[in-house]
Amino acid sequence: xxxxxxxxxxxxxxxxxxxxxxxxxxxxxxxxxxxxxxxxxxxxxxxxxxxxxxxxxxxxxxxxxxxxxxxxxxxxxxxxxxxxxxxxxxxxxxxxxxxxxxxxxxxxxxxxxxxxxxxxxxxxxxxxxxxxxxxxxxxxxxxxxxxxxxxxxxxxxxxxxxxxxxxxxxxxxxxxxxxxxxxxxxxxxxxxxxxxxxxxxxxxxxxxxxxxxxxxxxxxxxxxxxxxxxxxxxxxxxxxxxxxxxxxxxxxxxxxxxxxxxxxxxxxxxx
Numbered sequence: 554x555x556x557x558x559x560x561x562x563x564x565x566x567x568x569x570x571x572x573x574x575x576x577x578x579x580x581x582x583x584x585x586x587x588x589x590x591x592x593x594x595x596x597x598x599x600x601x602x603x604x605x606x607x608x609x610x611x612x613x614x615x616x617x618x619x620x621x622x623x624x625x626x627x628x629x630x631x632x633x634x635x636x637x638x639x640x641x642x643x644x645x646x647x648x649x650x651x652x653x654x655x656x657x658x659x660x661x662x663x664x665x666x667x668x669x670x671x672x673x674x675x676x677x678x679x680x681x682x683x684x685x686x687x688x689x690x691x692x693x694x695x696x697x698x699x700x701x702x703x704x705x706x707x708x709x710x711x712x713x714x715x716x717x718x719x720x721x722x723x724x725x726x727x728x729x730x731x732x733x734x735x736x737x738x739x740x741x742x743x744x745x746x747x748x749x750x751x752x753x754x755x756x757x758x759x760x761x762x763x764x765x766x767x768x769x770x771x772x773x774x775x776x777x778x779x780x781x782x783x784x785x786x787x788x789x790x791x792x793x794x795x796x797x798x799x800x801x802x803x804x805x806x807x808x809x810x811x812x813x814x815x816x817x818x819x820x821x822x823x824x
Contacts, residue, residue, distance in 0.1 A: 554674070555669055555674035555675050555676065555677070555678060556676065556677050556678070556698055556699065556809065557665065557677075557678040557680070557696055557697045557698045557699070558677065558678065558679050558680065558697060558698065558699050558700070558701055558735065559680040559682055559690075559693040559694055559696070559697035559699070559700050559701070560572055560573045560576070560679060560680065560681055560682060560700075560701050560702075560703065561682045561690060561693065561694070561700050561701070561702060561717065561721075562682075562684065562702055562703055562704060562713070562717065563684055563685050563686045563690075563713060563716065563717055564684060564704075564709070564710060564713045565684035566684075567703050567704050567705050567710070567740055567741070568703045568705075568740035568741055568769065568775075569681065569682070569684065569703050570593065570597045570598045570601060570681050570779075571601075571740075571775055571779075571785070572701070572703045572738060572740065572769070572798070572801075573589060573598050573679050573680075573681035574589065574598050574601045574602055574633065574681070574779075574784050575775075575784050575785050575786050575794075575795070575798035576679055576701075576798060576801060576802055576805070577589040577602075577630075577633060577635045577677075577679045577784070578630075578632075578633040578634060578635065578784035578786045578787055578798075579784075579786045579798050579799045579801065579802035580635075580676070580677050580679075580802045580805070580806075581633060581634035581635045582634065582786065582787075582799070582802075583802055583803070583806060585676040585677055585806075586675045586676045586677075587634075587635035587636070587675060587676065587677045587678075587679065588627070588635065588636045588637070588638065588668075588675045588677070588678045588679070589602060589630070589633070589635055589636070589637045589638070589678075589679050589680075589681065590613060590637075590638045590661070590665075590678060590679065590680040590681065590693075591612075591613060591637065591638060591639055591640035591681050592613060592640065592644070592661070592680055592681060592682050592683060592689050592690075592692070592693055593640060593644075593681055593682065593683040593684070593689075594640060594641070594642050594643075594644040594645040594683060594689075595640075595642070595683070596639070596640045596641040596642065596644075597681075597779065598637075598640070598681040599637065599639040599640050599641065600779060600782060601778070601779040601782065601784065602630035602632070602633050602635075602637050602639075602782070602784070603630050603631060603632040603633065603782035603783060604628060604630060604637060604639050604782075606639060606640065606641040607641065609628070609639045609641065611625065611626045612626065612638070612639050612640050612641055612643060612644060613626065613638045613639065613640050613644060613661075614640070614641075614643045614644040614646070614647050616638060616660075616661070616664045617644075617647050617651060617660045617661060617664070617692065618647065618650060618651070618654070618660075619654075619660070622664075622667065622668070622671075623638060623664045623665065623667065623668040624668055624671050626638055626639070627668070632782065632783040632784060632787055633783075633784045633787065634787075636675075644689070647688075647689065648687060648688055648689065651688050651692075652688070657688065657692075658688070658691050658692060658695050658728055659692070659695050659696070659728070660692055661680075661692040661693060661695070661696040662692070662695050662696035665678060665696055678696075680693040680696065680697060686716070686717070686720050690720075691724060691728070694720070694721060694724040694728070694729060694732060695724060695728045695729045696729075697729070697732060698731065698732070698733065699732070699733050699734070699735035700721060700732065700733070700734050700735060701735050701736060701737075701738055702714065702717065702734065702736070702737045702738065703737075703738045703740045703769075704737060704738070704739065704740065705739075705740060705741050706739055706742065706746075706748070706749040706750075706751075706752035706753045706756070707748065707749075707752060708748075708752065710752070711752065711755070711756075714737075718734070721734060734763060735763075735808070736763050736764060736765045737756060737760055737763060737764050737765065738765050738767065738769065738801065739753060739756070739764070739765070739767075739768050739769065740769045741769065741770070741771045742768040742769060742770050742771070743770070743771055744768075744770075765801065765804055766804060767797055767800050767801040767804050768797065769794065769797045769798065769801070770793050770794060770797060772785075772792055772793050772794030772797075774788065774789045774792035774793075774794050774795060775792070775794035775795075785798065786798050786799055
C-alpha cells in the first residue's frame with residue numbers, strides 16, 4: 554500500500570528539506586520504492602537530490618496546473634536511489650494560478666493517484682512542503698495519509714506547532730478525513746542544552762508516543778551534503794546525522810509493520 558507522507562512545518566530552518574531528502578534516500582536504501590515530491594518553490598530538495606533545478610524543463614508546477622502528467626515530469630535521483638517530482642521558483646506562481654482552477658486543493662492528490670494507476674504504487678511518497686501554510690501545503694495535506702513535523706526543541710517552535718496542528722485539523726475536517734499526524738521529529742538536537750532538554754520533555758509529556766524516538770543531532774555533514782547534490786545518508790554514512798536518518802527510516806518501517814495493530818486500535822492512539 555502506498556503511504557503518502559507530508560513533511561510539514563511553516564517555520565523555516567528546522568530541517569524539513571534535510572529530513573525529506575534523507576528519509577527518502579534511507580527508505581530507498583532499505584529496499585523501498587520511493588517518490589520524493591518537491592513542493593517548495595525554493596527547489597532545495599531538488600538540488601539536494603542531485604538534480605539541477607535550473608535545467609529541468611518540467612516540474613511539479615506543470616503537474617499541479619494540469620500541463621503535464623506526473624509520469625512525464627518524474628525524474629530519477631541517481632545518488633538518492635529514488636524518483637523525484639522536481640521544483641524550481643516557477644512553482645511560486647502556482648499559488649495564484651491554482652485559485653482559479655477546479656478542485657484546487659486536491660490537484661496533487663489526483664496527480665499521484667493517476668501516477669499510481671499508470672506506474673504502480675510506490676511504497677512511500679514523501680512530500681517536502683514549503684515553509685508556509687499555503688495552498689501548496691494544503692495540497693500536500695489533502696494528498697497525504699500522514700504528516701511528519703520536524704522541529705527544533707525551542708519555545709518559538711512550540712507556538713508554531715499549535716498553528717500547524719490547527720491547520721491539520723481543518724484539513725481533516727473539510728478535505729481529508731483520514732489525515733493523521735504520524736509524529737514529531739526532533740531535529741538539530743543538542744543534548745548539552747538545558748532548554749533543548751526541557752522542550753523535548755514537554756513534547757514527550759504532551760504528545761506521548763507521537764514523538765519519534767529518533768533524535769537528529771546538529772551535524773556538519775547534514776549541512777554539507779546538499780552542496781554536492783547527494784543525500785547525507787549516501788555522502789557520509791558514518792556521520793551521526795546520516796546514522797540518525799537511517800535510524801529514523803527504520804523507525805518508520807517498524808511503525809508500518811505494526812499497522813495491522815493500528816487498525817485494530819493501537820496505532821489509533823497516535824492520532
